[in-house]
Amino acid sequence: MSKFEFPESINSRPVWGTLEPRPGKSHLMIADAEGAEALLELAKADDRLMSKSTILYFPKGTGETYLEDLENLGAAQLYVGPSYSAAVARLRRILQDAHMGLQIYLSGTESLMGQAMREAADAGIPHSAIQTEHRGSVARRMQCVHCKGITDDVMTDPFVCSHCGLNLFVRDHYSRRIAAYQGVCVDAENPGNVPEPVELYS
Amino acid sequence: MTIQFNDETFRDDYTFRNSQWAIDRFPFPFHEDSYMYSVNMEQHQGGPAGSVFEKRFDVDEHYVSEMKDRALVLAEDPLRCQCLPHMTLAGWDLLELIMVSKSEDYPDLFELHREGNNWHWINKPLGIDHKFVFLDETTLPYGPMEYITRQSQGDFAVLDQRDDNLWMDAGMVTTQADWSLDFDIGMNFFEWHAPVPKANEMGIFVRALKFLLNIQQGTPARRLNWTMTVNPLLDTSPENYHKWGVQKTTLTPENIGTKQHLRVELQTFFRLPRSNALVFPIRCYLISLQDLVTVPKWGRRLHRVIRDLPVELATYKGFIDNRPMIVDYLSQFDDGLPTSDGIWPDKNTEPPLQT
Structure with a gap:
């Protein structure tokens, strides 16, 4: 029940596995x-x-x-x-x-x-x-590409950056170094026109 | 050869202009009347005299102003230049490559005098006269990669090679087509290209990586890439997208000829000797549609390419909303005549626009 099958995505998106015992000290x-x-x-x-x-x-x-x-x-x-x-x-x-x-x-x-x-x-x-x-929630840790602030537990697309307040869309582009997905301004080309937030994978 | 350096801006009042010389040598990226991804690599061993392919690192009339623009970007956002700790040696390799190439290719503009590790670098266009010790970071005002790329047009990605892959572990990126070094640093070849549609399924990246992993010292390679940019804005960064994105909505049928620019990247690839890293300079050339269509062949061809480009590519390249207006404008310069093969303007052999 806590398992979720992520749809196939781009090459930078992490692919999670299944834990198995390995020999180790x-x-x-x-x-x-x-x-x-x-x-x-x-x-x-x-x-x-x-x-x-x-x-x-x-x-x-x-x-x-x-x-x-x-x-x-x-x-x-x-x-x-x-x-x-x-x-x-x-x-x-x-x-x-x-x-x-x-x-x-x-x-x-x-x-x-x-x-x-x-x-x-x-x-x-x-x-x-x-x-x-x-296991569990499909919420994402997102980095705002504009202010670089991290917003954790993001459940909707778009969402509001908890640092700079811009409305960001959720990309699948992921940085292991930042441990976050990339969020990019959703209404840059049409200021104020922010789509209704949709729950991720809904 | 003497270059008259322009005093111009790539932001705010956008005084950037191409001279007739710059228009004639513009690296038009389409060798036929349509476009699809390909591993369009060729050796970077010179090219026709006066073309942007002739020298290892092309210097043109925009040099001084582009370097001023880079300094402005870095002052606002120092994260545009980053170098993971293991890449310092590659930075020295790059500094050497650029200083040696420019001093040999443009002796009237750049001089490099070397006595062992005591180096004397003279950059006349930027007014730099500097003695330093090669491989001694304390003798430079910045790290070696930052120092030399503040004096070189184009972005620079410095790629570490390990595990049969290339890793974006250092770079100077201020004239990018909407990608973030700060986000992508540390990624491998497939990861940083992940957002590009279609090309992965076409096997482009697997083949391109194979080619790049095998580039040897002294045999650099090159290819052209392209996109469209409204206003001659060099810094089309994701970081500032919330500021410049809205400029895309300012196009009108009246201003499109001057405002809409074709943006071409001359990408080159050099193996670096000490680090075995690969440096990937990405040099940006901009031309307004109005200037571009003064070459009849280019006007005909650009119209056909933009009109027929698959939707996914026009979307990825960020001009899907403006495409109808661009195609309308360009259609005036397409009389339906056939075009000659290759990218060159062929001004003396191609017929003028038939009206």
Whole structure:
């Protein structure tokens, strides 16, 4: 139910996969909201994984839904935090202390996976070596190409830039370095003529 | 050869003009009466005397004013020039390539004197006389790529080569056809071309990448690309699109000849020796329709190309709304006569417009 089949798109748009256990000395799992379901399935696929795993989890709108199940996985460490951004320093420290043989698993929203992937890539792990699985909301993290401000959890096209207030349309063009899709002024050639916002993939 | 440098603007009052010399040597991009994507690469080993293909880095009457415009763009938005840390050596490679090429190709305008790593660069049009130490960044006011590309017309994408791909890891981009270096930096060849319609399905990018990966030192390549721009605006950036986009709505049948410009990119590709990076200069040439149709062959052909261009391409190139007006205007300069093959104006052999 939490899985969504994204339609085929352009080459810069990320393609998310399905998590599977890989051999590794240690495992770092980062998930938000319904992303917890992918971790629960991952643990089921290999019951030896969790004793070597660190989990960073952000429930977002799901509240307590998955907490008990996650606690029962017996992870070496389970951190449940209020937001991804609050945990960035913690994540950087974990990556700094990481050794060869670390496996990374990301699941949940595109915003969470994109940002965590960027941190891992900055720490020297190739993005192609990181596993991902999309679950839950199809909301996007958008960068305004005009003011460069980020608006997270964008659910409609067009939307209003939370920084400069321009009405932006949602492109599929994606930057791993910015961990965001590109938003471009929708009424530049016809000021004030802003189409009615439509929910993404509706 | 002496060039009279224009004092002109590419914004606000738009005083940009092409002289007769610039019109005659304009790189008209259509070799036949229709257009579709192709891997239209050829060797960049000179070209007819006086043409924009003759020198490795063409310098023309717009040089000084284009460099002023670039400085204005960078002052407003320094992110138009970026260089990921591993690309500094490629920046030195590029600086060397441009300084050596320009001093050899335009000895009356540029001089380079080298004693080991102690270099003396003289750029007469811009009034620069500078001694610095090659490969020592502390002796330049900017990084090497920024330093030299503030003195060179056209945008520059500097591409790292690894994993059988090219990566947009550095660039100076202020005269772009609506793409953002700040957004695209770090992307590979397929990712930064992702928004281009059709070409991917046609296999264009796979073939183009194969070609580019194999470019060797001393054998640069080139191709032409094109779009349409209202007003001679060099900085058609996505960053400023909310400001310039509305200019597209100012076209009228009366002003279209002077306002609507054909925008042509001379794209060249050079392998860089130390870094093995590829530099991809993208030089922008603008011409008003009114000037372009003074060449009968070009007037006939541009009308046919624009009229018959697939909708997706006209949309992607951003002139779908104005296409009917452009075609109306150009149709006055198409008498239906056949046109000669190739891009050259052929002014002496092509018949004048029949009325």
